Amino acid sequence: MGEFELIRHYFAAAACARAGGDVVLGIGDDCALLAVPPGEQLAISTDSLTAGVHFPDPCDPYSLGQRALAVSTSDLAGMGATPIGFTLALTLPFVDSNWLAEFARGLDAMAAGCDMRLIGGDTTRGPLSMTLTVFGRVPVGEALLRSGAQPGDLLCVGGALGDAAGALPIVLGEREADTVEAAALLRRYWSPQPQLALGQALRGKATAALDISDGLLADCTHIATASSVSLLIEQARVPLSDSLVRFAGTEQALQCALGGGDDYLLAFTLPADALPTMQSEGWPVHVIGHVEVGEGVRLVDADGRSVGIGHPGYNHFTN
Structure with a gap:
């Protein structure tokens, strides 16, 4: 199975890859298109997860799919952002159809729970790892920052x-x-x-x-x-x-x-x-x-x- 067939079969066909809401255009073109309402800003965060460092290898791929998206989306929660979508760059040592099906299923389940949409990414061959970039939106001036704590709080x-x-x-x-x-x-x-x-x-x-x-x-x-x-x-x-x-x-x-x-x-x-x-x-x-x-x-x-x-x-x- 080639790279683009892999993407189409396991990820582009998933429920979380459908356009809608703030996602005007998702997977299929060179870029996704996001529509941020007036008066709001984009919140963006990237996390990399590597086998043997962030998760044991082997492990249950369904659970890994859930965890990978959850830990990335948590950064949006920390900023007070409303989720929009995410990209996934997945590096695989080889193509395992059963593993991919379960990983995609876990990813899709967490995406549904967080109201996130898969809007793009990449697949390559190499040691198992994944990088997720999450996108959210927050009203201008209302993002939660680390820098505002005051004595007495x-x-x-x-x-x-x-x-x-x-x-x-x-x-x-x-x-x-x-x-x-x-x-x-x-x-x-x-x-x-x-x-x-x-x-x-x-x-x-x-x-x-x-x-x-x-x-x-x-x-x-x-x-x-x-x-x-x-x-x-x-x-x-x-x-x-x-x-x-x-x-x-x-x-x-x-x-x-x-x-x-x-x-x-x-x-x-x-x-x-x-x-x-x-x-x-x-x-x-x-x-x-x-x-x-x-x-x-x-x-x-x-x-x-x-x-x-x-x-x-x-x-x-x-x-």
């Missing part, structure tokens, strides 16, 4: 942290587990759900935001640096799922939440007077600390004493 996250990191030993085959808890953690690893609606609800309320990909401590450092402030995290207020605590134990669960990464939930700073409205509307807002004058990230225990930060998060060139 609350530091919040969008849900329980650490589940995906807790699943990693199972994903890598270092631990066997056939329990309800393990299944819950594996769902968070293979099928994270970008918090798109929460990101849009935070427009005009949050002073800074991002999605948590490299670990809470590492990603909060990005907000602290961009905003020229210090973020104080109260260790006891970091939300953990019951599944993670039962599976890994409280101490290890906390380490997963602080430095494990792969959560793809939002971390954001919020003025205190905005919290009641967000909570009354039912948004998953968990206060874990606050913003102070200073620099960097500080972790404290229940008595307010500083806790040493061991593993701050993932970095491709130091881990």
